[in-house]
Amino acid sequence: MDSTTETGRRATAASSAPPAFPSSGSEPPAIELRGISKAFGPVQANKDITLSVARGAIHGIVGENGAGKSTLMSILYGFYRADAGEIFINGERREIHNSQDAIAAGIGMVFQHFKLVENFTVLENVILGAEEGALLRPSLARARDLLTTLAAEYELSVDPEALIEDLTVGHQQRVEILKALYRKADILILDEPTGVLTPAEADHLFRILRNLRDEGKTIILITHKLREIMDITDTVSVMRRGQMTATVKTAETGPEQLAELMVGRKVLLEVEKTPAHPGPAVLEIEDLRVTDESGVDRLKGISLQVRAGEILGIAGVSGNGQSELLEVLGGYRNASGRILLNGIPLDLSGRHSDGQSRRAAGIAHVPEDRQREGLIMEFAAWENIAFGYHNDPKYQKNTLFMDNRALREDTRQKMKHFDVRPPIPRLKARNFSGGNQQKLVLAREIERNPDLLLVGQPTRGVDIGAIEFIHKRIIELRDQGKAILLVSVELEEILSLSDRIVVMFDGRIMGERIPAETDERELGLLMAGVQNGETT
Amino acid sequence: MEHSQNFVLFLVTLNQMITVSVVLIFAGLAGLFSERSGIFDIGLEGKMLISAFFAAAVSFATGNVWIGVLGGIAASMVFALIHGITSITFRGNQLISGVALNFLASGLTVVLGNAWYRKGGQTPTLSGDARFSEITLPFADALRDVPFLGPIYAEVISGHKPLVYVAFALVPLSWWLLYRTRFGLRLRAVGENPASVDTAGISVIRLRFVAVLIAGVLCGLAGAYLSTSQGAAFGREMTAGRGFIALAALIFAKWRPWYLLMATLLFGLLEAISNLFPNIDVFGLFTIPVQFTQALPYILTVVILAGFVGKAIPPRAGGEPYVKER
Amino acid sequence: MERLPRWADVFLVPFINLLLAFFVSGLVVLAVGEDPVKAVWVMLKGSLGSTAGLGYTLYYATNYIFTGLAVAIAFHARLFNIGGEGQAAIAGVGVALVLLAANWPHWMLALPFAIIGAGAFGAMWAAIPAYLQARRGSHIVITTIMFNFIAAAVMGFLLNGWLKSPRTQNAESLPFPPGAHLPTAHELLAPLGIGFSKSAPLNISFLLALLCAWLVFLLLWRTRLGYAIRAFGQSESAARYAGISAVRIIMITMLISGALAGMLSINVVMGEQGRLIKEFVEGAGFVGIAVALMGRSHPFGIVLAAILFGMLTQGGFELLWEMPNLSKEMVLVIQALIILFTGALDNMVRAPLERLFLYFNRRKEGAV
Secondary structure, three states, rough: OOOHHHHHOOOOOOOOOOOOOOOOOOOOEEEEEEEEEEEOOEEEEEEEEEEOOOOOEEEEEEEEOOOOHHHHHHOOOOOOOEEOOOOOOOOOOOOOHHHHHHHOOOOEEOOOOOOOOOEEEEHHHOOHHHHHHHHOHHHHHHEEEEEHHHHHHHHOOOOOOOHHHHHHHHHHHHOOOOHHHHHOOOEEEEEEEOOOOOOHHHHHHHHHHHHHHHHEEEEEEOOOOOHHHHOOOEEEEEOOOEEEEEEEEHOOOOOOHHHHHOOOOOOOOOOOOOOOOOOOEEEEEEEEEEEEEOEEEEEEEEEEEEOOOOOEEEEEOOOOOHHHHHHHHEEEEEEEEEEOOOOOOOOOOOOOHHHHHHHOOOOOEEOHHHHHOOOOOOOOOHHOOOOOOOOOHEOOOOOOOOOOHHHHHHHHHHHHHHOOOOOOOOOOOOOOOOOHHHHHHHHHHOOOOOOOOEEEEOOOOOHHHHOOOOOOOHHHHHHHEEEEEEOOOOHHHHHOOOEEEEEOOOOOOEEOOHHOOOOHHHHHHHHOOEEEOEOO | OOOHHHHHHHHHHHHHHHHHHHHHHHHHHHHHHHHHHOOOOOOOOHHHHHHHHHHHHHHHHOHHHHOOOOHHHHHHHHHHHHHHHHHOOOOOHHHHHHHHHHHHHHHHHHHHHHHHOOOOOOOOOHHHHHOOOOOOOOOOOHHHHHOOOHHHHHHHHHHEHHHHHHHHHHHHHHHHHHHHHHHHHHHHHHHHOOHHHHHHOOHHHHHHHHHHHHHHHHHHHHHHHHHHHHOOOOOOOOOOOOOHHHHHHHHOOOOOOHHHHHHHHHHHHHHHHHHHHHOOOOOOOOEEHHHHHHHHHHHHHHHHOOOOOOOOOOOOOOOOOOHHHH | OOOOOOOHHHHHHHHHHHHHHHHHHHHHHHOOOHHHHHHHEEEEHHHOOOOHHHHHHHHHHHHHHHHHHHHHHHHHOOOOOOHHHHHHHHHHHHHHHHHHHHHOOOOHHHHHHHHHHHHHHHHHHHHHHHHHHHHOOOOOOHHHHHHHHHHHHHHHHOOOOOOOOOOOOOOOOOOOOOOOOOOHHHHHHHHHOOOOOOOOOOEEEHHHHHHHHHHHHHHHHHOOHHHHHHHHHHHHHHHHHHOHHHHHHHHHHHHHHHHHHHHHHHHHHHHHHHHEEEEOOOOOOHHHHHHHHHHHOOOHHHHHHHHHHHHHHHHHHHHHHOEEEOOHHHHHHHHHHHHHHHHHHHHHHHHHHHHHHHHHHHHHHHHO
């Protein structure tokens, strides 16, 4: 976990137990948690949490990645069992040992990763586990009727007979909400519900949530996006390192104060950087097209350039072709069109379209998912430093054998340069914190001194301290005259790092902007496929 | 009515086909329930073998074949339980667990058989009530003289042991259970996405155990059929790879009951042909050796697996132990 | 941090697994009315008590080293090769073809060619399932199982036809020329003044097996190819990112695996039988799975596990004589239980141990 890099800051944390938010009037709160604690092995995920949410309110819970928000809600939903503490629902003490108990207590949950059966219909998913009898037909008929009612009441329309795999993410989320309502949930928990939604879809979701609140439902919204908290919640709690640091009325606070409570100190929102001095184009992409295994067009004619000494940021909601673009450039997805690197065309299919050829051509790649792609979690740090470059002559002792000693020495150097902690080359990758894993990948890729660096989600799941460090290193590389292609779903990151921004939507480029001349609102519209006020 | 020799051979082949596909139907359905719930089962072979042994041993001891069948089912269910404990409770590797159970059955049947009967792993031959006898369906004799269909009814459909009819009845029953009941919906869901079942408040573990135990019962029937119906004693390694053929049939059928019936009948037909016509002389030009006919089901399976005949997509959560995550 | 110290992971867990497997085996022995302690004694005496016993033990161990390495190298690429049985059988055909092709003057000349023959045929038999896995995604577990059955049919066909010796009724080939005879332990040790049983089939292939174990170790942990194999086995998606070709790794790994399994036929067909017979593999391909699991897929562990299984096999034959209620298939039971406990029930032992170590670590921290 983060313990190594963050122990220094722990002292400043507000560790005194916050007062429970007083419930209005004599009515008992919909949810009351007292003294909830939960440890996973040596890691204390929740520590003496106390929380109270009034009925008919939208309550936000904010916190960084790993602050313990999701764990707390999973305890409330019976997914985990708390080591200590009590749960009261509508003033009544409830033992919630599993999801069944939670459902019985009137709690419904919409997880970040939907729990839907992809090749089942909407109806089948809705009744699963809440069937009325041993035979399916009557249950399905009743559910079909109820869905029609709910759809009209809360703007929750979906085709009941559609297969989940054919639905958009936004519609799949509605199915999750319908599932909870079908089970007569009075309390609805949503875990990072907007992460995969376009701004328009998110607006629709918020409308649904307000409708639900007006009908007397209680809603808990877990997020790390402060704007959402300010937009929709009535009250908000802040979590930090497993503890509840504050509970306040939304109207009486602001994003700056919440951000400070979240991280425990003033946040450096601006990244210091000098204006770019772009040189000639390093990467030129013309009419790039990708069709995936299932025949879906993922890239529909992308053209762009990245020049030496500049950072081109690609904004977009995930799933709009950014990953495919990185994969094509990284050499592990076939495409049609043209890609020139320093004026020389790259193979887009066949034997020379692989990660090895791309690395040889001077492209380094920090992949979006470091645990699935960037690192071998069961390999030691020194083995990971060679990953992708294991054929490099400098790591070979002779034609037969690798030079493991040189590799370990090289690792020690790189760990020092990139402040990877603990700096122990023989430690397995999985034993480093998220931030240090990412630094390990960056050390490997940046120290290659590539002509073009591809960076995907550089700070996903990375603690604040490491974020600043990573951003600085990326800018340093730019200042050395290298070309950088940055893909991130965090608009703030795109805005603060990029010299130019292109927005992708549905496999196309929606537009190009200069950071100084645009804002989150404009980019958000482009990300939702709205151009000059028109939806594409 | 006089039948030509070819027609008689045709009837005999079909009759054999039904006799030998029964094992595959039972075992295939066993695999269907287990794998639809997300638990791979390459231990079908072992469960059948241990059941065949205990069915024969209990039949011999009690003189009642039905008690023997129960004995076989019980033994198979113990193995199924072990598979459940390893792969569901302790989240072990389902393939390795299956391999281990296959060997355990190979070893145990011989060790116990030798210790009890001293016949080199064989059980004593079953006779009288200790084995099944044929059932003649109504009107079989009366309809025999109806052209073509009459003999088929009398010779192919009628005159089998009771378990044969049980097997064929289980196919529609399984289909109904899988696609028309609450249990079936949950079973299919847990094999596709166990988290969806878990968050709906249903125990993934219990559901999978039920599926694995159903597979145990069905393998038990398959084994019992081998030693008390198709044969009249247990012989060492008497399953002879049928568990794997059943697995292949299941893949061929893409984990669907009716298609499974077709696939098992096809493989049954191949086995019948290799039993009845060892060396086939093709127009006097060359001879197809018996080894080829015997290997043909395996070769066909590989061809099927190679995906030249449509792509078989297994249940998505198959083989992966379920671990809760947010 | 690591949940278990390395020594516990590498030695303690497998040891407890082994104990559990032996304990349950003991229950089976009790169930058939024999004394498990006596059975252990008989097996120990039979396998190590004489040079003849030792010779047989190491002869079987030789087979298991080959097949264990074959399974293990595939494991490293996350491939489960259950086809060692068939690959070894077909490799026997390769050995027979090489040795029957010429009147070999000396074993030193014959051995390299026989190794090539065995390796090539074993690899060939693994190549089709490997290709189907790499290119068509056909599950290699199922295809290799099918290829075992097909191999049995091929052997039956060849030994009743083209390769059949006209001098006998049995399904076997002509004997190999005397120049192809591999020196046995007796012949090798006699000049050094060490007396070794004449009847034991232990031969120079044992050294070949140890050499293979060493080479596999070097391959996996010292070469680029081994690095790529292990990386691919740990994470296919990461391998894709790094430009490690899945098709290439699957093909190469399975070819090596098949060739290693094929080496078994050097020991049995060339070293012991001196001719090709039908069922010479005798389940050694499957024992390789247990050996690889027990040895944690590490060549050093595999050599130790192979010797243990050699003892079991040889000891099992002794049981037959001394304890009439037990048969040599008891070894199959023990083997199955070892696969079960080390391979599938690992978490049953590991989880409580992890809790135990966590408890002690906390106490230690508390004390400091």
